[in-house]
Amino acid sequence: MKKFLLFFSLVFVFVAGCSMDSPGSGSEEESASDTGGDEETVIGVSISTLNNPFFVTLRDSIEEMAEEKGYSVRIVDAQDDSSKQVNDIEDLVQQDVDYLIINPTDSAAVSGSVESANSADIPVITVDRSVDSGEVAAFIASDNIEGGEMGAQFIVDQVGEGAQVAELEGVPGASATRERGEGFNNIASESLDVVSNQTANFNRAEGLDVTQNILQANPDITAIFAHNDEMALGALEALSDQDVIVVGFDGTDDARASVEAGELDATVAQQPDLMGETAINTVEQLVNGEEVDSEIKVELELVTQE
Incomplete structure (x- = not known):
C-alpha cells in the first residue's frame, strides 16, 4: 500500500x-x-543645412512633433553640399528607415536618391524645396512664387516704378531659388529696373560680399530683394548708412528682430515650425493608410514695421 x-x-x-x-x-x-x-516607426530626415535659423526651426519642429507621435527620427545635415546629401540619403535608405523627409539642397542632384528610396518602397516627403524627378508622396512648402511677388510689390510701393533694384539669388538649382526669382520678376520686369541679379547661395557672408560688388557697379540702386533672410541681413551689413530698401524671405527670428529695429524693411515670412508639424502629420496619415495631398501649401505673410 x-x-x-x-x-x-x-x-x-x-x-x-x-x-x-x-x-x-x-x-x-x-x-x-x-x-x-x-x-x-523610424523617419529619416535630411536637412539642406543647419547653418541657417530657418532650417534649425524646421528640424526642431520635426523632432518635437515626432516625439509627440511616438516616432523615432534620424536627422542628418547636408551642410549645403549636394554630394553629401546624396550620400546621407543613401545611408538612410540602407538603414531601412520607414519614411524619408527631405529638404533638398539641389532639386536635381537629390532626384536619384529619391528614386533609390522609391525602389526600396520608402515613401518620401519633400519640404520647402521640390525634387525634379522621383515619386514624392507629398511636397510641403510655401507658395514661393506668390512670396516673390509680395516682395516685389512691396518694393514698388516703397520706391516707385522704374527704380533701379538688385536681386540676391539663392543656391542655383534649388526650386526655391527658381520660384522666388520667378515671382519677383513677374512684378519687377514690368515695374522696376533690375540692374543686377547674382547668387549669394542663401548665405549671409556671401550676401555681404555680393552686395558690396553690386553697389560698386550700380551705386544708384534703391532696393534689394534677397531670396532669403540670411542674404538680406548680409546685404544690410554691406549697405552701412546707405538708404536702400532691403527685403528678405523666410521670416526668421533674426530678420523679424531687424525689421522691428527699423533695419530690414520687410521679410516674406514662412512658417518652418508649421512645415515641420505638417510633415510629421503627413507621415502619420501614411502610417494609417490614408490619402495625402500631393502638394501642401503653408501660408505666407509680409512682415513690416507697420
Missing part, C-alpha cells in the same frame, strides 16, 4: 510539473504579446 501511495505521489508531481512548464502557459503568452506589438 505504501509503495502504491509513493508511486501515485510521484506521478502527480510529474504531471503537475509538466503542466507548469507547458509552452502554452499563460505567462509566456503574455510575454510574446508584450514583445510582438507594433514596431516603432
